[in-house]
Amino acid sequence: MADTPQCIAVDWGTSSLRATLLGSSGQPLGRVARPSGIMAVPNGNFAGELEMACGAWRQAYPDITVLMSGMIGSQQGWIESPYLEAPCDMKGLFASMITVPDVDGQIYIMPGVRARTADGAPEIMRGEETQVGGVITANGVTDGLFCIPGTHSKWIHVRDSQIHDFATFITGEMFSLLKNHSILGRLMDPEDTFNLDSFTQGLERAREAGGLLHRLFSARALGILEEMTKPGLASFLSGQLIGSEIMGARALYGGSDTVQVLTTGMISEPYAHAFDWANISTVPRDAEASALAGIWAAAKHIQEL
Protein backbone atom coordinates (compact mmCIF):
# COMPACT_ATOMS: atom_id res chain seq x y z
CA MET A 1 0.00 0.00 0.00
CA ALA A 2 1.30 3.41 -0.95
CA ASP A 3 2.54 5.69 1.79
CA THR A 4 0.47 8.80 2.54
CA PRO A 5 2.35 12.01 1.72
CA GLN A 6 2.74 14.27 4.74
CA CYS A 7 4.14 17.52 3.39
CA ILE A 8 5.96 19.20 0.53
CA ALA A 9 9.45 20.49 1.29
CA VAL A 10 10.55 23.37 -0.93
CA ASP A 11 14.13 24.62 -1.04
CA TRP A 12 13.76 27.85 -3.01
CA GLY A 13 16.96 29.74 -3.50
CA THR A 14 18.45 32.40 -5.74
CA SER A 15 19.08 30.09 -8.66
CA SER A 16 16.69 27.15 -8.37
CA LEU A 17 13.61 25.64 -6.78
CA ARG A 18 13.59 22.05 -5.50
CA ALA A 19 10.35 20.53 -4.22
CA THR A 20 10.14 17.14 -2.53
CA LEU A 21 7.07 15.21 -1.47
CA LEU A 22 7.72 13.63 1.92
CA GLY A 23 6.09 10.44 3.22
CA SER A 24 4.93 9.37 6.66
CA SER A 25 8.45 8.94 7.99
CA GLY A 26 9.93 11.89 6.14
CA GLN A 27 11.22 9.87 3.22
CA PRO A 28 11.12 11.39 -0.29
CA LEU A 29 8.24 10.14 -2.42
CA GLY A 30 8.82 12.41 -5.39
CA ARG A 31 10.99 15.29 -6.54
CA VAL A 32 10.71 18.29 -8.82
CA ALA A 33 13.53 20.68 -9.68
CA ARG A 34 13.12 23.86 -11.69
CA PRO A 35 15.66 26.57 -12.61
CA SER A 36 13.24 29.23 -11.37
CA GLY A 37 15.22 30.77 -8.55
CA ILE A 38 13.59 33.75 -6.86
CA MET A 39 15.34 36.16 -9.22
CA ALA A 40 13.89 34.35 -12.25
CA VAL A 41 10.21 34.41 -11.31
CA PRO A 42 8.31 36.65 -13.77
CA ASN A 43 6.39 39.52 -12.14
CA GLY A 44 7.00 38.06 -8.70
CA ASN A 45 4.33 35.43 -9.41
CA PHE A 46 5.60 33.02 -6.78
CA ALA A 47 2.19 31.38 -6.34
CA GLY A 48 2.09 30.54 -10.03
CA GLU A 49 5.62 29.21 -9.99
CA LEU A 50 4.89 27.02 -6.96
CA GLU A 51 1.81 25.72 -8.79
CA MET A 52 3.95 24.81 -11.80
CA ALA A 53 6.35 22.92 -9.54
CA CYS A 54 3.94 21.01 -7.34
CA GLY A 55 0.38 21.82 -8.32
CA ALA A 56 -0.26 18.16 -9.17
CA TRP A 57 0.70 17.06 -5.64
CA ARG A 58 -1.43 19.76 -4.08
CA GLN A 59 -4.45 18.70 -6.14
CA ALA A 60 -3.92 15.07 -5.24
CA TYR A 61 -3.56 15.89 -1.52
CA PRO A 62 -5.59 19.07 -0.98
CA ASP A 63 -4.76 19.47 2.71
CA ILE A 64 -1.02 18.98 2.36
CA THR A 65 1.26 21.50 4.04
CA VAL A 66 4.06 23.20 2.12
CA LEU A 67 7.21 24.17 4.02
CA MET A 68 9.73 26.39 2.29
CA SER A 69 13.25 27.48 3.16
CA GLY A 70 15.88 29.62 1.51
CA MET A 71 15.87 32.98 -0.23
CA ILE A 72 12.10 32.73 -0.84
CA GLY A 73 11.81 34.34 2.61
CA SER A 74 14.11 37.26 1.76
CA GLN A 75 13.23 40.83 0.78
CA GLN A 76 13.41 39.72 -2.86
CA GLY A 77 11.27 36.63 -2.20
CA TRP A 78 7.58 35.99 -1.73
CA ILE A 79 7.05 37.24 1.81
CA GLU A 80 9.86 38.38 4.05
CA SER A 81 10.31 36.08 7.03
CA PRO A 82 12.20 37.85 9.82
CA TYR A 83 15.71 36.94 10.82
CA LEU A 84 15.79 35.10 14.14
CA GLU A 85 18.68 36.16 16.38
CA ALA A 86 21.29 33.50 17.18
CA PRO A 87 21.89 31.69 19.46
CA CYS A 88 18.65 29.89 18.64
CA ASP A 89 17.46 26.31 18.79
CA MET A 90 15.25 24.37 16.42
CA LYS A 91 12.11 25.02 18.47
CA GLY A 92 12.77 28.73 18.23
CA LEU A 93 13.27 28.43 14.48
CA PHE A 94 10.08 26.46 13.95
CA ALA A 95 8.09 28.81 16.15
CA SER A 96 9.26 31.70 13.97
CA MET A 97 7.98 30.27 10.71
CA ILE A 98 5.53 32.56 8.96
CA THR A 99 2.58 31.57 6.81
CA VAL A 100 1.95 32.98 3.37
CA PRO A 101 -1.36 34.90 3.39
CA ASP A 102 -4.08 34.72 0.74
CA VAL A 103 -3.21 31.32 -0.68
CA ASP A 104 -4.97 27.98 -0.75
CA GLY A 105 -3.71 25.69 1.97
CA GLN A 106 -0.96 26.14 4.52
CA ILE A 107 2.35 27.41 3.16
CA TYR A 108 5.07 28.06 5.72
CA ILE A 109 8.39 29.85 5.26
CA MET A 110 11.32 29.24 7.60
CA PRO A 111 12.92 32.30 9.16
CA GLY A 112 16.44 33.41 8.34
CA VAL A 113 18.98 33.63 11.13
CA ARG A 114 21.17 36.56 12.09
CA ALA A 115 24.19 36.56 14.33
CA ARG A 116 27.27 38.58 15.23
CA THR A 117 30.84 37.49 14.77
CA ALA A 118 33.23 37.94 17.70
CA ASP A 119 34.17 41.41 16.45
CA GLY A 120 30.54 42.51 16.28
CA ALA A 121 29.98 42.34 12.52
CA PRO A 122 26.52 41.15 11.49
CA GLU A 123 25.92 37.86 9.69
CA ILE A 124 22.81 36.54 7.96
CA MET A 125 21.70 33.27 6.39
CA ARG A 126 18.63 31.71 4.80
CA GLY A 127 18.31 28.02 4.06
CA GLU A 128 21.47 26.81 5.77
CA GLU A 129 19.72 26.89 9.18
CA THR A 130 17.35 24.23 7.85
CA GLN A 131 20.23 22.00 6.70
CA VAL A 132 21.98 22.35 10.05
CA GLY A 133 18.68 21.68 11.78
CA GLY A 134 18.42 18.45 9.83
CA VAL A 135 21.80 17.21 11.04
CA ILE A 136 20.93 18.17 14.62
CA THR A 137 17.52 16.46 14.58
CA ALA A 138 18.16 13.49 12.29
CA ASN A 139 21.78 12.71 13.13
CA GLY A 140 21.86 13.84 16.74
CA VAL A 141 24.87 16.10 16.29
CA THR A 142 24.39 18.54 19.15
CA ASP A 143 27.79 20.26 19.14
CA GLY A 144 30.43 21.07 16.59
CA LEU A 145 31.44 23.06 13.57
CA PHE A 146 29.50 22.81 10.30
CA CYS A 147 30.72 23.87 6.86
CA ILE A 148 28.30 24.35 3.96
CA PRO A 149 30.47 25.20 0.93
CA GLY A 150 28.99 27.15 -1.91
CA THR A 151 28.55 30.54 -3.56
CA HIS A 152 28.46 31.96 -0.05
CA SER A 153 30.00 29.29 2.16
CA LYS A 154 28.71 29.17 5.72
CA TRP A 155 30.64 28.01 8.78
CA ILE A 156 28.22 27.40 11.59
CA HIS A 157 29.07 26.81 15.19
CA VAL A 158 26.53 24.54 16.95
CA ARG A 159 26.51 24.29 20.74
CA ASP A 160 23.94 22.42 22.83
CA SER A 161 21.78 21.86 19.74
CA GLN A 162 21.69 25.60 19.11
CA ILE A 163 22.97 27.60 16.18
CA HIS A 164 25.37 29.64 18.25
CA ASP A 165 27.01 31.86 15.64
CA PHE A 166 28.29 31.60 12.08
CA ALA A 167 30.41 33.20 9.39
CA THR A 168 30.00 33.65 5.64
CA PHE A 169 32.80 33.39 3.06
CA ILE A 170 32.07 34.54 -0.49
CA THR A 171 34.33 31.84 -1.89
CA GLY A 172 32.20 30.51 -4.74
CA GLU A 173 31.06 33.91 -5.92
CA MET A 174 34.64 35.20 -5.83
CA PHE A 175 35.82 32.28 -7.97
CA SER A 176 33.13 32.99 -10.51
CA LEU A 177 33.83 36.75 -10.51
CA LEU A 178 37.55 36.32 -10.96
CA LYS A 179 37.28 33.61 -13.58
CA ASN A 180 34.61 35.33 -15.66
CA HIS A 181 35.26 39.04 -15.23
CA SER A 182 38.84 39.71 -14.05
CA ILE A 183 42.19 39.98 -15.75
CA LEU A 184 43.18 36.76 -13.96
CA GLY A 185 40.49 34.89 -15.86
CA ARG A 186 41.74 36.01 -19.25
CA LEU A 187 44.49 33.41 -19.07
CA MET A 188 42.10 30.62 -18.13
CA ASP A 189 40.28 28.21 -20.42
CA PRO A 190 36.50 28.26 -19.95
CA GLU A 191 36.53 24.45 -19.94
CA ASP A 192 39.26 23.90 -17.35
CA THR A 193 38.83 20.67 -15.46
CA PHE A 194 39.94 20.06 -11.89
CA ASN A 195 43.72 19.75 -11.65
CA LEU A 196 44.80 18.43 -8.25
CA ASP A 197 48.42 19.53 -8.54
CA SER A 198 47.56 23.15 -9.36
CA PHE A 199 44.76 23.14 -6.78
CA THR A 200 47.24 22.03 -4.11
CA GLN A 201 49.68 24.77 -5.15
CA GLY A 202 46.81 27.19 -4.66
CA LEU A 203 46.13 25.82 -1.18
CA GLU A 204 49.81 26.29 -0.30
CA ARG A 205 49.74 29.83 -1.63
CA ALA A 206 46.86 30.57 0.75
CA ARG A 207 49.25 30.14 3.67
CA GLU A 208 51.56 32.93 2.51
CA ALA A 209 51.74 36.50 3.81
CA GLY A 210 50.34 39.63 2.27
CA GLY A 211 46.62 38.92 2.15
CA LEU A 212 44.34 37.64 -0.57
CA LEU A 213 44.45 40.78 -2.75
CA HIS A 214 48.18 40.24 -3.06
CA ARG A 215 48.31 36.48 -3.33
CA LEU A 216 45.66 36.27 -6.03
CA PHE A 217 47.87 38.14 -8.48
CA SER A 218 50.19 35.14 -8.70
CA ALA A 219 47.44 33.46 -10.76
CA ARG A 220 48.37 36.03 -13.40
CA ALA A 221 52.13 36.17 -12.92
CA LEU A 222 52.48 32.37 -13.03
CA GLY A 223 50.51 32.29 -16.26
CA ILE A 224 52.33 35.19 -17.96
CA LEU A 225 55.73 33.78 -17.02
CA GLU A 226 54.61 30.30 -18.08
CA GLU A 227 55.49 28.84 -14.70
CA MET A 228 52.07 27.19 -14.61
CA THR A 229 50.25 25.79 -17.63
CA LYS A 230 46.98 27.43 -18.54
CA PRO A 231 44.77 24.40 -17.85
CA GLY A 232 45.89 24.54 -14.22
CA LEU A 233 45.24 28.21 -13.50
CA ALA A 234 41.55 27.89 -12.63
CA SER A 235 42.27 25.07 -10.18
CA PHE A 236 45.12 27.15 -8.73
CA LEU A 237 42.67 30.02 -8.20
CA SER A 238 40.12 27.66 -6.65
CA GLY A 239 42.78 26.26 -4.31
CA GLN A 240 43.77 29.75 -3.20
CA LEU A 241 40.18 30.69 -2.42
CA ILE A 242 39.17 27.48 -0.67
CA GLY A 243 42.49 27.49 1.21
CA SER A 244 41.83 31.09 2.31
CA GLU A 245 38.34 30.12 3.45
CA ILE A 246 39.62 27.24 5.59
CA MET A 247 42.45 29.32 7.05
CA GLY A 248 39.97 32.11 7.79
CA ALA A 249 37.48 29.76 9.43
CA ARG A 250 40.28 28.34 11.53
CA ALA A 251 41.17 31.85 12.68
CA LEU A 252 37.55 32.34 13.74
CA TYR A 253 36.69 28.92 15.16
CA GLY A 254 39.96 27.10 15.80
CA GLY A 255 41.04 24.03 13.91
CA SER A 256 40.89 21.09 16.27
CA ASP A 257 37.30 19.97 15.82
CA THR A 258 35.91 17.58 13.33
CA VAL A 259 33.88 19.50 10.78
CA GLN A 260 30.48 18.40 9.50
CA VAL A 261 30.66 19.16 5.77
CA LEU A 262 27.34 19.47 3.96
CA THR A 263 27.73 19.25 0.19
CA THR A 264 25.90 18.08 -2.89
CA GLY A 265 27.58 17.13 -6.15
CA MET A 266 30.80 18.39 -7.67
CA ILE A 267 31.78 20.79 -4.94
CA SER A 268 32.63 17.90 -2.62
CA GLU A 269 35.89 16.88 -4.26
CA PRO A 270 37.96 20.07 -3.96
CA TYR A 271 36.74 20.69 -0.41
CA ALA A 272 37.61 17.12 0.57
CA HIS A 273 41.16 17.68 -0.70
CA ALA A 274 41.35 21.03 1.06
CA PHE A 275 40.28 19.61 4.42
CA ASP A 276 42.85 16.83 4.04
CA TRP A 277 45.50 19.42 3.26
CA ALA A 278 44.53 21.36 6.39
CA ASN A 279 44.57 18.19 8.52
CA ILE A 280 40.95 18.72 9.50
CA SER A 281 38.88 15.58 9.81
CA THR A 282 35.41 15.75 8.38
CA VAL A 283 32.05 14.02 8.52
CA PRO A 284 30.52 14.31 5.05
CA ARG A 285 26.76 14.90 4.95
CA ASP A 286 24.46 15.17 1.99
CA ALA A 287 23.23 18.76 1.93
CA GLU A 288 19.94 17.98 0.22
CA ALA A 289 19.08 15.13 2.58
CA SER A 290 19.96 17.38 5.53
CA ALA A 291 17.63 20.10 4.25
CA LEU A 292 14.81 17.56 3.94
CA ALA A 293 15.46 16.32 7.48
CA GLY A 294 15.28 19.91 8.72
CA ILE A 295 11.98 20.51 6.96
CA TRP A 296 10.68 17.19 8.24
CA ALA A 297 11.46 18.25 11.81
CA ALA A 298 9.63 21.53 11.14
CA ALA A 299 6.63 19.59 9.76
CA LYS A 300 6.46 17.44 12.89
CA HIS A 301 6.59 20.59 14.99
CA ILE A 302 3.51 21.90 13.14
CA GLN A 303 1.65 18.61 13.62
CA GLU A 304 2.28 18.76 17.36
CA LEU A 305 0.89 22.26 17.69
Add this chain to the structure above:
Amino acid sequence: MADTPQCIAVDWGTSSLRATLLGSSGQPLGRVARPSGIMAVPNGNFAGELEMACGAWRQAYPDITVLMSGMIGSQQGWIESPYLEAPCDMKGLFASMITVPDVDGQIYIMPGVRARTADGAPEIMRGEETQVGGVITANGVTDGLFCIPGTHSKWIHVRDSQIHDFATFITGEMFSLLKNHSILGRLMDPEDTFNLDSFTQGLERAREAGGLLHRLFSARALGILEEMTKPGLASFLSGQLIGSEIMGARALYGGSDTVQVLTTGMISEPYAHAFDWANISTVPRDAEASALAGIWAAAKHIQEL
Protein backbone atom coordinates in the same frame (compact mmCIF):
# COMPACT_ATOMS: atom_id res chain seq x y z
CA MET B 1 63.38 81.46 -28.24
CA ALA B 2 61.51 78.21 -28.11
CA ASP B 3 63.09 75.23 -26.43
CA THR B 4 64.18 72.33 -28.68
CA PRO B 5 62.17 69.17 -28.02
CA GLN B 6 64.40 66.26 -27.04
CA CYS B 7 62.13 63.22 -27.01
CA ILE B 8 58.55 61.98 -26.84
CA ALA B 9 57.59 60.07 -23.69
CA VAL B 10 54.71 57.63 -24.19
CA ASP B 11 52.92 55.95 -21.31
CA TRP B 12 50.85 53.32 -23.10
CA GLY B 13 48.78 51.16 -20.84
CA THR B 14 45.76 48.90 -20.96
CA SER B 15 43.21 51.69 -21.01
CA SER B 16 44.92 54.79 -22.38
CA LEU B 17 47.86 56.33 -24.21
CA ARG B 18 49.53 59.50 -22.93
CA ALA B 19 52.25 61.14 -25.01
CA THR B 20 54.37 64.07 -23.81
CA LEU B 21 56.87 66.10 -25.72
CA LEU B 22 59.88 66.79 -23.48
CA GLY B 23 62.19 69.81 -23.76
CA SER B 24 65.91 70.22 -23.23
CA SER B 25 65.70 69.84 -19.46
CA GLY B 26 62.97 67.19 -19.51
CA GLN B 27 60.11 69.63 -19.02
CA PRO B 28 56.80 68.96 -20.80
CA LEU B 29 56.28 71.07 -23.92
CA GLY B 30 53.05 69.44 -25.04
CA ARG B 31 50.69 66.61 -24.17
CA VAL B 32 48.32 64.28 -25.97
CA ALA B 33 46.02 61.77 -24.28
CA ARG B 34 43.94 59.20 -26.13
CA PRO B 35 41.64 56.45 -24.82
CA SER B 36 43.38 53.95 -27.10
CA GLY B 37 44.86 51.56 -24.57
CA ILE B 38 46.59 48.53 -26.04
CA MET B 39 43.38 46.48 -25.89
CA ALA B 40 41.57 49.12 -27.98
CA VAL B 41 43.94 49.38 -30.94
CA PRO B 42 42.21 48.04 -34.09
CA ASN B 43 44.05 45.17 -35.80
CA GLY B 44 47.11 45.71 -33.63
CA ASN B 45 47.96 48.79 -35.70
CA PHE B 46 50.12 50.35 -33.01
CA ALA B 47 52.20 52.31 -35.54
CA GLY B 48 49.06 53.97 -36.87
CA GLU B 49 47.81 54.74 -33.38
CA LEU B 50 51.15 56.27 -32.40
CA GLU B 51 51.00 58.37 -35.58
CA MET B 52 47.53 59.61 -34.61
CA ALA B 53 48.81 60.59 -31.16
CA CYS B 54 52.10 62.29 -32.06
CA GLY B 55 52.58 62.23 -35.83
CA ALA B 56 52.64 66.03 -35.91
CA TRP B 57 55.53 66.17 -33.44
CA ARG B 58 57.43 63.51 -35.35
CA GLN B 59 57.02 65.42 -38.61
CA ALA B 60 58.15 68.65 -37.02
CA TYR B 61 61.20 66.98 -35.43
CA PRO B 62 62.08 64.06 -37.72
CA ASP B 63 64.98 62.74 -35.66
CA ILE B 64 63.15 62.75 -32.34
CA THR B 65 63.34 59.63 -30.22
CA VAL B 66 60.19 58.02 -28.81
CA LEU B 67 60.42 56.22 -25.47
CA MET B 68 57.48 54.10 -24.37
CA SER B 69 56.64 52.37 -21.13
CA GLY B 70 53.74 50.28 -19.87
CA MET B 71 51.69 47.45 -21.28
CA ILE B 72 52.75 48.36 -24.83
CA GLY B 73 55.73 46.08 -24.13
CA SER B 74 53.57 43.14 -23.04
CA GLN B 75 52.53 40.04 -25.01
CA GLN B 76 49.36 41.89 -25.97
CA GLY B 77 51.31 45.02 -26.96
CA TRP B 78 53.37 46.05 -29.96
CA ILE B 79 56.59 44.13 -29.36
CA GLU B 80 57.24 42.13 -26.22
CA SER B 81 60.05 43.61 -24.17
CA PRO B 82 61.52 41.01 -21.81
CA TYR B 83 61.06 41.17 -18.05
CA LEU B 84 64.28 42.18 -16.33
CA GLU B 85 64.94 40.26 -13.13
CA ALA B 86 64.95 42.27 -9.89
CA PRO B 87 67.02 43.41 -8.10
CA CYS B 88 67.89 45.80 -10.91
CA ASP B 89 69.06 49.39 -11.11
CA MET B 90 68.13 52.11 -13.59
CA LYS B 91 71.18 51.47 -15.77
CA GLY B 92 70.15 47.86 -16.07
CA LEU B 93 66.62 48.90 -16.99
CA PHE B 94 67.75 51.38 -19.60
CA ALA B 95 70.22 48.90 -21.08
CA SER B 96 67.36 46.43 -21.50
CA MET B 97 65.18 48.71 -23.57
CA ILE B 98 64.32 47.24 -26.95
CA THR B 99 63.77 49.12 -30.18
CA VAL B 100 60.74 48.61 -32.39
CA PRO B 101 61.87 47.22 -35.77
CA ASP B 102 60.68 48.37 -39.20
CA VAL B 103 59.52 51.85 -38.21
CA ASP B 104 60.69 55.33 -39.08
CA GLY B 105 62.93 56.76 -36.39
CA GLN B 106 64.00 55.35 -33.04
CA ILE B 107 61.21 53.97 -30.89
CA TYR B 108 62.26 52.39 -27.60
CA ILE B 109 60.20 50.29 -25.19
CA MET B 110 61.13 49.94 -21.54
CA PRO B 111 61.43 46.41 -20.17
CA GLY B 112 59.07 45.03 -17.60
CA VAL B 113 60.46 43.83 -14.29
CA ARG B 114 59.98 40.48 -12.62
CA ALA B 115 60.74 39.55 -9.05
CA ARG B 116 59.97 36.95 -6.41
CA THR B 117 58.25 37.60 -3.13
CA ALA B 118 59.83 36.16 0.02
CA ASP B 119 57.82 32.97 -0.38
CA GLY B 120 59.00 32.46 -3.94
CA ALA B 121 55.88 33.56 -5.83
CA PRO B 122 56.55 35.43 -9.06
CA GLU B 123 55.68 39.09 -9.56
CA ILE B 124 55.60 41.20 -12.70
CA MET B 125 55.14 44.87 -13.57
CA ARG B 126 55.22 47.16 -16.60
CA GLY B 127 55.25 50.92 -16.34
CA GLU B 128 55.64 51.25 -12.58
CA GLU B 129 59.41 50.66 -12.87
CA THR B 130 59.60 53.87 -14.91
CA GLN B 131 57.69 55.86 -12.27
CA VAL B 132 59.92 54.54 -9.50
CA GLY B 133 62.95 55.26 -11.68
CA GLY B 134 61.78 58.85 -11.94
CA VAL B 135 61.63 59.27 -8.16
CA ILE B 136 65.07 57.68 -7.80
CA THR B 137 66.70 59.82 -10.50
CA ALA B 138 64.82 63.11 -10.13
CA ASN B 139 64.18 63.14 -6.38
CA GLY B 140 67.23 61.24 -5.19
CA VAL B 141 65.24 58.73 -3.16
CA THR B 142 67.65 55.80 -3.05
CA ASP B 143 65.97 53.66 -0.38
CA GLY B 144 62.46 53.08 0.83
CA LEU B 145 59.05 51.70 0.16
CA PHE B 146 56.96 52.96 -2.75
CA CYS B 147 53.22 52.54 -3.20
CA ILE B 148 51.53 53.08 -6.57
CA PRO B 149 47.79 52.61 -5.94
CA GLY B 150 45.54 51.58 -8.79
CA THR B 151 43.76 48.76 -10.55
CA HIS B 152 46.73 46.60 -9.61
CA SER B 153 48.49 48.47 -6.81
CA LYS B 154 52.23 47.97 -6.61
CA TRP B 155 54.35 48.13 -3.47
CA ILE B 156 57.97 48.44 -4.44
CA HIS B 157 60.94 48.07 -2.18
CA VAL B 158 63.89 50.21 -3.29
CA ARG B 159 67.34 49.60 -1.82
CA ASP B 160 70.57 51.29 -2.93
CA SER B 161 68.76 52.85 -5.90
CA GLN B 162 67.69 49.40 -7.05
CA ILE B 163 64.23 47.94 -7.46
CA HIS B 164 64.80 45.17 -4.96
CA ASP B 165 61.45 43.40 -4.99
CA PHE B 166 57.76 44.27 -5.13
CA ALA B 167 54.23 43.01 -4.60
CA THR B 168 50.97 43.49 -6.47
CA PHE B 169 47.53 43.92 -4.87
CA ILE B 170 44.47 43.71 -7.11
CA THR B 171 42.68 46.30 -5.00
CA GLY B 172 41.20 48.53 -7.70
CA GLU B 173 40.11 45.66 -9.92
CA MET B 174 38.51 43.88 -6.95
CA PHE B 175 36.53 47.00 -6.04
CA SER B 176 35.25 47.29 -9.58
CA LEU B 177 34.41 43.56 -9.78
CA LEU B 178 32.54 43.54 -6.50
CA LYS B 179 30.70 46.78 -7.12
CA ASN B 180 29.66 45.97 -10.69
CA HIS B 181 29.24 42.21 -10.78
CA SER B 182 28.74 40.78 -7.27
CA ILE B 183 25.80 40.40 -4.96
CA LEU B 184 27.47 42.98 -2.67
CA GLY B 185 27.14 45.58 -5.40
CA ARG B 186 23.39 45.07 -5.79
CA LEU B 187 22.81 47.12 -2.66
CA MET B 188 25.05 49.96 -3.83
CA ASP B 189 24.09 53.06 -5.78
CA PRO B 190 26.08 53.46 -9.00
CA GLU B 191 26.65 57.11 -8.12
CA ASP B 192 27.90 56.67 -4.57
CA THR B 193 30.25 59.42 -3.52
CA PHE B 194 33.10 59.05 -1.06
CA ASN B 195 31.81 58.74 2.49
CA LEU B 196 34.61 59.10 5.03
CA ASP B 197 32.70 57.58 7.93
CA SER B 198 31.79 54.40 6.04
CA PHE B 199 35.26 54.25 4.50
CA THR B 200 36.80 54.35 7.99
CA GLN B 201 34.46 51.60 9.17
CA GLY B 202 35.73 49.56 6.22
CA LEU B 203 39.34 50.21 7.24
CA GLU B 204 38.54 49.02 10.77
CA ARG B 205 36.84 45.91 9.42
CA ALA B 206 40.08 45.10 7.55
CA ARG B 207 41.76 44.49 10.89
CA GLU B 208 39.36 41.74 11.90
CA ALA B 209 39.95 37.99 11.75
CA GLY B 210 38.69 35.51 9.20
CA GLY B 211 40.21 36.77 5.97
CA LEU B 212 38.89 38.95 3.20
CA LEU B 213 36.42 36.38 1.79
CA HIS B 214 34.69 36.43 5.14
CA ARG B 215 34.94 40.10 6.00
CA LEU B 216 33.63 41.30 2.65
CA PHE B 217 30.24 39.72 3.29
CA SER B 218 29.54 42.31 5.96
CA ALA B 219 29.05 44.79 3.10
CA ARG B 220 25.92 42.77 2.37
CA ALA B 221 24.78 41.97 5.91
CA LEU B 222 25.11 45.60 7.02
CA GLY B 223 23.00 46.69 4.04
CA ILE B 224 20.32 44.00 4.40
CA LEU B 225 19.97 44.65 8.12
CA GLU B 226 19.98 48.40 7.49
CA GLU B 227 22.86 48.92 9.90
CA MET B 228 24.59 51.00 7.23
CA THR B 229 22.85 53.30 4.77
CA LYS B 230 23.14 52.40 1.11
CA PRO B 231 25.11 55.50 0.07
CA GLY B 232 27.90 54.39 2.41
CA LEU B 233 28.28 50.79 1.27
CA ALA B 234 30.63 51.44 -1.66
CA SER B 235 32.94 53.50 0.56
CA PHE B 236 32.77 50.76 3.19
CA LEU B 237 33.85 48.24 0.54
CA SER B 238 36.62 50.54 -0.64
CA GLY B 239 37.84 50.96 2.93
CA GLN B 240 37.92 47.21 3.47
CA LEU B 241 39.95 46.66 0.32
CA ILE B 242 42.43 49.52 0.79
CA GLY B 243 42.75 48.59 4.47
CA SER B 244 43.49 44.99 3.48
CA GLU B 245 46.09 46.19 1.00
CA ILE B 246 47.90 48.29 3.59
CA MET B 247 47.74 45.52 6.22
CA GLY B 248 49.04 43.05 3.65
CA ALA B 249 51.87 45.30 2.54
CA ARG B 250 52.81 45.80 6.17
CA ALA B 251 52.97 42.02 6.62
CA LEU B 252 55.33 41.83 3.65
CA TYR B 253 57.46 44.93 4.19
CA GLY B 254 56.97 46.07 7.77
CA GLY B 255 55.26 49.28 8.74
CA SER B 256 57.85 51.63 10.12
CA ASP B 257 59.10 53.31 6.94
CA THR B 258 57.80 56.39 5.30
CA VAL B 259 56.06 55.40 2.08
CA GLN B 260 56.48 57.26 -1.20
CA VAL B 261 52.95 57.34 -2.61
CA LEU B 262 52.65 57.91 -6.35
CA THR B 263 49.14 58.91 -7.38
CA THR B 264 47.28 60.99 -9.93
CA GLY B 265 43.80 62.37 -9.45
CA MET B 266 40.92 61.04 -7.38
CA ILE B 267 42.61 57.97 -5.99
CA SER B 268 44.78 60.13 -3.70
CA GLU B 269 42.11 60.99 -1.16
CA PRO B 270 41.06 57.55 0.12
CA TYR B 271 44.65 56.35 0.21
CA ALA B 272 45.70 59.44 2.16
CA HIS B 273 43.02 58.67 4.76
CA ALA B 274 44.04 55.02 4.84
CA PHE B 275 47.71 55.80 5.44
CA ASP B 276 46.72 58.19 8.24
CA TRP B 277 44.55 55.48 9.75
CA ALA B 278 47.48 53.04 9.62
CA ASN B 279 49.84 55.61 11.17
CA ILE B 280 52.13 55.42 8.16
CA SER B 281 53.72 58.68 7.10
CA THR B 282 53.85 59.34 3.40
CA VAL B 283 55.59 61.47 0.82
CA PRO B 284 53.07 62.18 -1.94
CA ARG B 285 54.45 62.17 -5.49
CA ASP B 286 52.72 62.91 -8.75
CA ALA B 287 52.64 59.62 -10.66
CA GLU B 288 52.59 61.22 -14.10
CA ALA B 289 55.49 63.57 -13.35
CA SER B 290 57.43 60.63 -11.94
CA ALA B 291 56.87 58.61 -15.12
CA LEU B 292 58.13 61.54 -17.21
CA ALA B 293 61.20 61.85 -15.01
CA GLY B 294 61.88 58.14 -15.49
CA ILE B 295 61.58 58.41 -19.26
CA TRP B 296 63.76 61.49 -19.20
CA ALA B 297 66.49 59.58 -17.38
CA ALA B 298 66.18 56.83 -20.00
CA ALA B 299 66.49 59.42 -22.79
CA LYS B 300 69.67 60.82 -21.26
CA HIS B 301 71.02 57.27 -21.04
CA ILE B 302 70.46 56.88 -24.80
CA GLN B 303 72.15 60.19 -25.56
CA GLU B 304 75.24 59.14 -23.63
CA LEU B 305 75.57 55.84 -25.49
